[in-house]
Amino acid sequence: MTREIRLILPDRSERTVPAGTTAREVAQQIGPRLAKAAIAARVDGEVRDLSRPLVADAPLEILTEESPDALWVLRHSGAHVLATAVRQLFPQAQIGFGPPIDDGFYYDFDVGRPFTPEDLPRIxxxxxxxxKADFPFVRDEVDREEARRRFKDDPLKLERLEELGDDDVISVYTDGPFVDLCRGPHVPSTGRLKHFKLLHAAGAYWRGDSRRQMLQRIYGTAYFTKDALEADLRRREEAEKRDHRTLGRQLDLFSIQEDVGPGLILWHPKGAVIQFQLRRLIEDEVLKRGYDLVYTPHVTREQLFRRSGHLPWYEHNQYPAMAAAAGEAEEVRYRVKPMNCPLHILVYASRQRSYRDLPLRLAEVANVYRNELSGTLHGLLRVRGLTMDDAHIFCREDQIEDEIFGMLDLTDFILGKVFGLQYRLDLATRPEKKLGSDEQWAAAEQALSRALERRGLTYGLDVGGGAFYGPKIDVKVRDAIGREWQGTTLQLDYELPERFQLEYTGTDNRPHRPVMMHRAIFGTIERFVGLLIEHFAGAFPLWLSPEQVRVLPIAEGQVEAARRLHERLRAAGIRSVLDDRNDTLNYRIRDAELMKAPYMAVVGQREVEQGTxxxxxxxxxxxxxxxPVAEFIERLRAAIASRALEP
RNA sequence: GCCACCGUAGCUCAGUGGUAGAGCUCUCGAUUCGUAAUCGAGCGGUCGUCGGUUCAAAUCCGACCGGUGGCUCCA
Incomplete structure (x- = not known):
């Protein structure tokens, strides 16, 4: 006689079935519609195939298309269908990994000939x-020997197989002709994958290790409904339209030119306006918050970066050394700075410091240069010449919490209040290899989390994600179409004060070591401008807009009056552009709209007569x-002063 | 740095071995216009660079430079 097991359904009801009943059978008992809609099951918190027998008492939830977990299952199966197709078309292809990811799935192949864009439609x-064949996904649990036999021609799978422990269940999934070593789960059959699209092919190192061979990865995405797939493809198109590189050219904001070099930005007048406004914003705000501004050189003796420990550790990211300056010993070398911290430290160390000086907050919007790998460069988002809104705070350990609190407040002011951006915080804690004692780390991590909690912020934990020299808070900004951008970081540092033997005199008249923090609110101005371009789709709020008003005389008779208006606006500090070109009004309005001018001031005969x-x-x-003109100017000035987000 | 793809006028792109094209931009002329493209003419390219194959190369091959999508890295 079979044993009975008890299942608890999401509505808290209980159902008793014989052990060995599958989730699919339970779904059928509940109702044929549920059985038909079922994709997978959540058993005791774990997502599983519908076909797996239930063997113990457990909470059971039948997952349908509505469940986000079901979408992951579908995409995972999508990866298998992709591999099934690739194996048919390229029988010699070896298979790597094929997981679902945030917005789709991929599968890695080791194939003699790399995939070309033309292969994707075929695949x-x-x-x-x-x-169409609607192959069922069949799960088998096999022993190691059997698995080795099945994957004898797939060295990548064998490698993975050997990593599995003796206690691990080795499961194998088959759909039609395709067999894969895979943990699952999967949709019931390949026929469930109705709405999918392959997106692109790219190289990817086996196991993400740049020393291993390069595999060919194919990316795709899948959804349960046609609408959802189409909406995603539209989102991708929308993102393309907002691409800051395209808009940057169309709006004449910046350029990157071969004669100058990759990753080096030429800011055109209109882009420079945006950068100027950002600098002003952060410098004004920082001064209000008790920071001091400093300016430090772009080039320093190499010795400084030895002392800071950046050389040779960071050397691969630094530009090569320059020869000695005139009259100096030959062995003296100079470097362009990749970061500002050593220089700000020297400002701190330029005289004896008292506990009364702390916290000392040194800020500088500074250009630094990093010799980034060529393949990582990307428009404004990854550059070699970058402008950081950098600051370093030197304080006592007991001041850490307040300082972090202050930084979070500044971050919220800039990102949240001024730009209306949503963001998410992650606290990255001590890694395996670290500098400093456990007590010190614990105190620091607690100070960070207390500051976060004091501000009433929720945050994620990135356990072990901190740098070896201190924990940090990462801020991820969400833009208008839902993408996340790494921007702000707030970083604690115990290493550099040590290396530079920084001290302050305490109330006890004895020397103490200060703690140092690095922070950049925008991250880099380049990346932040890139984010803003894409977030606003080039339609900047008035205060930030390179061109605030375009003055348009209707016909030649009003050109003089329009010029006077334009000059009046300029005198009022408003960025006005006069368009008196010999083109129709329609043409010039279209041009102003395309160039995203927030306001157009049209001047015709009636306006000239009425002063409007x-x-x-x-x-x-x-x-x-x-x-009336005066009222228009006042309106603009008020909107600019308040940094209104509309229009 | 690695893999793939791409590089034709300022921009977007057509041109698959036989004398370089279009639209927009720009300049000039006509038009003087009431809220998203007026008409006409003109200027503009040793087809990314260097080398090779060929009677002949934008087109085929190679190297290099730059870009794109990823990987690694990362603000």
Missing amino acids: EERMREVV VAVRVRGAGKKQDIV
């Missing part, structure tokens, strides 16, 4: 045949607003 077509201006707001169509 996709073959995938549709695999889907016809105001058109960017993106608002032909709805116009006739206002």
Whole structure:
């Protein structure tokens, strides 16, 4: 007689079935509609195949298309269908890993000939045949010998197999002709994969290790409904339209030119306005918050970076040394700085410090240069010449919490209040290899989390993710279309004060070692401007907009009056552009809209006579607003002063 | 740095071995216009660079430079 087991369903009801019943059978008992919609099951918290027998008492949830976990299962199966198709078209292809990822899935192959873009439609077509065949996903648990036999022609799978411990269950999934070493779970059959698309092929190191061979990775995505797939493809298109490199050219913000070098930005006048506003914003704000500004050189003796420990540790990221300056010994070398900390430390160490000086907050919006690998460069987001809104805070251990609190407040002011951005925080804690005692780390981590909690912030934990010299808080910014950007970091540092033997005199008249913190709110101005371009899709808020008003005379008769208005606006500190070109009004309005000018001030005969201006707001169509010139100027000034986000 | 793909006018792109093209931008002329493209003309390219194959190369091959998508790295 079979044993009975008790299952607890999400509605808290209980169901007793014979041990060995599958989740699919339970779903059928509950209702045929549920059985049909079922993708997988959550048994005792673990997502499993519907076909797996239930052997013990457990909470059971049948997962349908509604469940986010089911989407991961679908995508995982999508990766297998991809591999099934690739193996048919490229029988010699060896298989690596094929997991679901945030927005889709991929599969890695070791194939004699790399995939070309033309291969993707072929593979996709073959995938549709695999889907049509509706192969069931069959799970087998096998012993090691059996697994070795099945994957004898797949060295990558064998490598993975040998890493599995003796207690690990070795499971193998088969769909039609394709067999994979895989933990699962999967959808019931390949026919469930209805809405998918292959996106691109790329190289990827086996196991993410740059010393291992390069595999060919194919990325794709899948959804349960056609609408969801199409919405995703539209999102990708939208992201492409917002691409800061395209908008940067269209709006004439910046360029990167071969004659200058990769990763080095030429800021054109319009882009420079944005950078200037950001610098002003952060410098003004920082001064209000008790920081001091400093300026330090771009080039220093190499010796400084030896002392700081950056050489040779960071050398691969630094530009090579320059010869000695005139009159110096030959062996003296100079370096362009990749970071500012050693220089700010020298400012600190330039005289004796008292506990009364602390916290000392030194800020500098500074250019630094890093010799980044060529393949990592990307528009404004990854550059070699970068502008950091850097600051270093020197304080006592008991001041850490307040300082972190202050930084979080500044971060929230800039990102949240000024730019209306949402963001997420992660606290990265002590790694295996670390400098300093456990007590010191514990105190520091507690100070960080207390500061976070005092601000009422929720945050994630990145256990072991801190640098060896101290814990940190990473800030990830979310943009208008939901993408996350690494920007702000707040980093504690016990290493550099040690290396530079920094001291302050305490109330006890004895020397003490200060703690140091690094922080950049924007991260780099380059990346932040890139983020802003994509976040606002080039339509910057008035205060940030390179061009704030475009003055448009309707016909030649109003050019003089329009010029006077333009000059009046300029005199009021407003960035006005006069467009008196010999083109139709329609043409010039279109141009102003495309260049994302927030306001258009149209001047016709009526406006000249009445001392008014016809105001058109960017993106608002032909709805116009006739206002007296003085009132228009006042409105603009108020909106600029308040850094209003609209328009 | 690694893998793949790409590089034609300022921009977007067409041109698969036989004398370099279009639209937009720009300049000039006409038009003087009431809220997203007026008409016409003109300027503009040793087809990324160097080398090779060929009677002949934008086109085929190689190297290099630059870009794109990823990997590694990372602000």
